[in-house]
Amino acid sequence: MCDDEAYLLELVRYIHLNPLRAGAVKNLEELAEYRWCGHRQLLDDGGLELIDAAELLPLFAKRKMAAVTRYLQFLADGVASGPPVKLSRGGRRISQAYNSALQDEELFDERILGGGDFVAQVLEANPEDGVPLSLPKLMTLVARHCHIAEADLALPSKQPVIVRAKALICFVATRICRLKGAVVGEHLTYSTTAVSRAALRGKTLYEGDGVLQSLLNGEM
16 A cells, blocks of 8 residues: 555566566566566556556556656666665554655564555554454463563553553554554553653564563464
């Protein structure tokens, strides 16, 4: 899912230059003859029906010939600019690479290129996606993993073990389960800003805790 045309164009360029960057073809001339790529279709040179060219070409220009010319230059610029940011997924780091105005505390999703407002709209419009793990269940599992009472999570505390547990919950809840920071904060006695800051700390803690990762993956 892409927030706006800028993200979409970068994604088109990333996908269509993959055969070249992977070494399947040597240059853009060979890419134009490569069957297994939508690039050939955009050039109106036959090939498989992989993409909706009528949807993409107008993003470059109204007239087809001008659109193809600008598209080819867009690809050439991509080759000249060197290795791209990988767009095999979305999420915070990838979205911020193309829009530096996006803040760390915004809602992000690995399946979506875009910022918090757009991500929220997509998730609200697709409730069937569901939440991988409910917040109460997550709190129970993390509390048990950290050997603390679950009730301690709802109280203000500076005890390292409780601060650690809250950071883990904030990261998993907002970054993996896609829950809103305000909702998480209500359960942990945190402000939305505090949830965002705790999530940043929690990311490092979570990535270094293989036991917790296995535990939560078994529940999601």
